[in-house]
Amino acid sequence: MRTKLFLSTLIIALITLTFSMLSVNFVFKQQFSNYLTQVNEATLDQLPLRLSSLYQTTGTWDPALLNEISHSLPTGTVVTLTDPNGKLIATLSNPMDNMMHGQDQMGMGMGMGMGMSSHTTTNWKTKTFTVSGPLGNLAIAEVRYPATAQSLNPQDVRFQSAVFRSLLFAGGLALLFGILLSYFTSLRLVAPLKRLTQAANRIGHGHLDERVSLRSKDEVGELANAFNAMADNLNRQETMRKQFTADIAHELRTPLTSIKSYIEAFQDNVLPANHGNLSSINEEINRLVDLSSDLKDLNVAEIGGLHLNLELVDITHLLEKIIHSLYPLIQEKNLTLNWNTPEKPVTAVGDDRLLTRLFYNLVHNAYRYSNPGGQISVTLTQMQDYAEIKIMNTGIGISEDDLLLIFERFYRADQSRTRETGGTGIGLALVRQITDLHQGTISVQSKVGQETEFVLKLPKDIKVAEE
Numbered sequence: 454m455r456t457k458l459f460l461s462t463l464i465i466a467l468i469t470l471t472f473s474m475l476s477v478n479f480v481f482k483q484q485f486s487n488y489l490t491q492v493n494e495a496t497l498d499q500l501p502l503r504l505s506s507l508y509q510t511t512g513t514w515d516p517a518l519l520n521e522i523s524h525s526l527p528t529g530t531v532v533t534l535t536d537p538n539g540k541l542i543a544t545l546s547n548p549m550d551n552m553m554h555g556q557d558q559m560g561m562g563m564g565m566g567m568g569m570s571s572h573t574t575t576n577w578k579t580k581t582f583t584v585s586g587p588l589g590n591l592a593i594a595e596v597r598y599p600a601t602a603q604s605l606n607p608q609d610v611r612f613q614s615a616v617f618r619s620l621l622f623a624g625g626l627a628l629l630f631g632i633l634l635s636y637f638t639s640l641r642l643v644a645p646l647k648r649l650t651q652a653a654n655r656i657g658h659g660h661l662d663e664r665v666s667l668r669s670k671d672e673v674g675e676l677a678n679a680f681n682a683m684a685d686n687l688n689r690q691e692t693m694r695k696q697f698t699a700d701i702a703h704e705l706r707t708p709l710t711s712i713k714s715y716i717e718a719f720q721d722n723v724l725p726a727n728h729g730n731l732s733s734i735n736e737e738i739n740r741l742v743d744l745s746s747d748l749k750d751l752n753v754a755e756i757g758g759l760h761l762n763l764e765l766v767d768i769t770h771l772l773e774k775i776i777h778s779l780y781p782l783i784q785e786k787n788l789t790l791n792w793n794t795p796e797k798p799v800t801a802v803g804d805d806r807l808l809t810r811l812f813y814n815l816v817h818n819a820y821r822y823s824n825p826g827g828q829i830s831v832t833l834t835q836m837q838d839y840a841e842i843k844i845m846n847t848g849i850g851i852s853e854d855d856l857l858l859i860f861e862r863f864y865r866a867d868q869s870r871t872r873e874t875g876g877t878g879i880g881l882a883l884v885r886q887i888t889d890l891h892q893g894t895i896s897v898q899s900k901v902g903q904e905t906e907f908v909l910k911l912p913k914d915i916k917v918a919e920e
Contacts, residue, residue, distance in 0.1 A: 462638065466631035474624045481616060486601055493527035497596055500532070501582040508584070508591050514542050523547060530598040537590050576600040645673050649680055661688040693861065704744055708737035747879040750810070751886065761804040761890055763915060768808070768840055769798045772833060775812050779820060788823055791830040799835045801911050803891050808911075811887045812842070814880040815907055819846035822905065838913055839893070845906040851899040859897065860885040891915060 500522075507518045514534070523545045526532065532545040578600045584592040645667050655663040664684060667677035715734050718724035776792055783790055819829050827847040834841045851859060860881050888895045892915050899905040 462635035463632060466635065467628065470624055470628055470631065474620055477620060478617065481620075482613070485613065490601060493530070493598060496525070496527055497530070497580060497598065500594060500596070501584050504534070504584045504594060505586055505591060509586055514592075516543070519543050519545060527598060530596065533595045533597075534584075535593050535595075537593065542592055642673070645669070645677065649677065652680065652684075656684055656687065661691055689858075701744075705741070708740045711737045747883065751879055751883050761807070761915070763802055764805060765800055766803045766805050766808055767798055767800055768842070768911070769794065769833060771805070771809055771812055772816075772831060772842070775809065775816050776831065779813075779816055783820055783829065786820065786823065787826050788820065789828045791828065793830070793832040795833050795835055797835065799833055799840045801840050801913050802915050803911065807887045807890065811884050811909075814884050815842075815844050815909070818880060819844050819905075819907075822846060823848040836910075839910045840913065842909040842911070843906060844909075845904060847904045850901040850903055850905055851897070852901055856897060856899060860895075 503522060507522065508514060511518065519534075524547060526545060526547045528547055528549060530547065534542040534545065536542055576599070577597055580596040580598075582594040582596065583590055584594055645665075648665050648667075652663045652665045661684060664681050665677045667674050669677075712734055715724065715730060719726045719730075724730055773792075773794075776790065780790070816829075816831065823829060823846045830843070830845045832841075832843040832845075834843075885895065888909065888911075891911055893909065893911040895907065895909045897905065897907050
């Protein structure tokens, strides 16, 4: 990648530099030619005044002075000077033209013909000036000159060559800096990507503590931050997976050990197989069944295999049924229950079985984490487009760090709690999955040591995606 990036940057710089040099060279030649043309026009405009001064100085057309004027004429210009009667006085041209003309003929070869010159393809302009003096008109000057000035003057040619050499030098210097800049830029861009690749490979081999340290605020820095966040999440998930494995082993071992102990006691005639002992075994078996049911429902929900049997559900009736089933436990813990029933029944479209499971988990969670003698409040409100259920309990509360994680699989805020007091960390994860299936939202607020409140919002109608 580094080589491709370097070569692509270099090619772009080279193409840009080439076009820039060609453009600058073209514009310079065009502007320089326009400049020379303007200078030639200004020189020719001064010609009548110079010729008049020459004649007035000597009183005649002195060939030597006319020759001096010829040397100052623009390249390629021919001046035909005649008196007022039309008699030819002199034909003036820059002597440099004859030298250039001779070189052009030698360069073209004999086969091109002796009459051709470098100006055969030049566009021409003509002007006619009247040379005046104190006594009247002295002469008429007919001027023929190139429409576009040519840089035939050696000084002009040297100047153009110097500018072109400077342009080449500047272009070469810019190309050198472009190569160096491309090299270091590619090195700077690829180096952090290599570190990210190495870190990804290490994480792929199980080193979940691997992180990348990049302080840049560009897209690569954002990628590094996303990578570190992903690594943190993977590390947290791995920790939770290990904790869950230990929890499940404990959850399975405890009832199985109890069942085994009862059976061995029956076999050794230590305990009678009466109704009470068999009920204890049945209770342990129910724990195993509930655990396996929780795991199955959560797994099915996460893989998208949990489907809704939609019907019009009376939420008021569901909550009353759940509160009634848990009321003996609430009384046993000496809790005060405030059930704020609405005046009219609250209904919504949903799955009766899954909503029952959802409400049961929330209310049972409030009972479990309430301190003896505490309070539980359940409030149901019918909004315009959704039903709002608030479940609040006084108790140990949840810390801010745990609030972000309580809906994760197998997470328990108090790791020291057993299933009787703290569950396996599956209930709230299942609550989130069922809420999402019903296109609802759930949030939680808590004050440590005071109270916790879950707010559930279920829409009245569920939008089913068209297959």
